[in-house]
Amino acid sequence: MTGETNNPQNVTIAKTKVSGYLWWAPYGTTLPTDSNTELDPAFKLGGFVGEDGVTNTTETETTEVKDMGGNTVMKMISSYAESYQFVLIEALRAESAKIRYGSDAVEGKDGQLTIKHKMPSGEALSIVIEVIMTGEKKDRIVIGNASRSEFGDRQFHSTDVVGYDVTMAANADTRLGDGVTSIEYIGIAAAAKTASVDTQEDQA
Numbered sequence: 001m002t003g004e005t006n007n008p009q010n011v012t013i014a015k016t017k018v019s020g021y022l023w024w025a026p027y028g029t030t031l032p033t034d035s036n037t038e039l040d041p042a043f044k045l046g047g048f049v050g051e052d053g054v055t056n057t058t059e060t061e062t063t064e065v066k067d068m069g070g071n072t073v074m075k076m077i078s079s080y081a082e083s084y085q086f087v088l089i090e091a092l093r094a095e096s097a098k099i100r101y102g103s104d105a106v107e108g109k110d111g112q113l114t115i116k117h118k119m120p121s122g123e124a125l126s127i128v129i130e131v132i133m134t135g136e137k138k139d140r141i142v143i144g145n146a147s148r149s150e151f152g153d154r155q156f157h158s159t160d161v162v163g164y165d166v167t168m169a170a171n172a173d174t175r176l177g178d179g180v181t182s183i184e185y186i187g188i189a190a191a192a193k194t195a196s197v198d199t200q201e202d203q204a
Contacts, residue, residue: 022046027124035140035187047090055085082170082181089163100164120148140185144173
């Protein structure tokens with residue numbers, strides 16, 4: 001025994017920052033390397049995220065090694081993929097639309113937009129997500145090489161907000177480390193508000 005005990009102060013929920021919590025920039029933009037340094041000016045605010053927050057999903061495939069008698073003697077993970085899903089609910093914000101449709105598909109300014117619906121170009125982005133954990137600790141997630149992988153349906157009616165449901169694949173980026181798909185920095189933050197953000201991991 002080590003003498004250590006469980007600590008409830010390490011149990012946390014996630015809240016949103018007052019100033020925002022999801023930014024994007026063109027791939028190649030300088031990435032933050034801690035939780036506190038200001039973001040490069042190329043990062044643009046993506047606007048409000050819907051009440052279900054951000055869902056972080058991992059997918060793995062396992063290879064089994066058998067002996068000559070058919071007995072499994074080893075299991076190993078043979079592939080790994082990670083993604084982040086969220087719903088952007090500022091449908092009139094230009095930067096939200098660019099995350100969904102591509103920077104080359106959106107023209108105009110907030111509230112006065114022309115959006116070309118077309119096949120995604122494969123454009124690579126960098127995305128930063130920030131939430132506040134218990135004790136005002138800031139959790140900054142950096143996705144260095146993100147690409148659009150899935151889109152949810154959009155509904156237009158009077159009982160629900162219009163939003164952009166986007167899943168971004170987190171691709172390996174050598175700037176973060178060999179084989180690293182995203183990197184997470186936890187530090188100290190100054191201010192938060194009480195809207196919750198649910199970050200889930202679905203381990204296959």
